[in-house]
Amino acid sequence: MKALLPALFLAIVSVTAVFAKGGPAINDKCPVDGKTVRIIYRIFADKGTIAFCCVDCMEAYQKNPARYTVTVKEPGK
Numbered sequence: 001m002k003a004l005l006p007a008l009f010l011a012i013v014s015v016t017a018v019f020a021k022g023g024p025a026i027n028d029k030c031p032v033d034g035k036t037v038r039i040i041y042r043i044f045a046d047k048g049t050i051a052f053c054c055v056d057c058m059e060a061y062q063k064n065p066a067r068y069t070v071t072v073k074e075p076g077k
């Protein structure tokens with residue numbers, strides 16, 4: 001059990017680092033199909049963190065970013 005603790009600690013630190021990177025998403029609607037996004041599906045673009053509703057949309061966007069329009073959510077919402 002003792003040997004597991006450092007590994008567990010490292011895992012928590014790396015998860016935190018991943019979530020801290022890029023900050024909150026700039027959009028709250030999926031650019032591919034307009035559904036509400038889930039923050040676990042996201043990429044880091046020049047304009048900021050772009051979130052998607054599912055992994056399929058994320059992959060579709062990554063293949064052809066020019067095809068989709070990212071609607072930036074209004075501040076304060």
Ligand SMILES: [Zn+2]
Nearest residue numbers: 030033053057
């Ligand atoms: Zn979608």
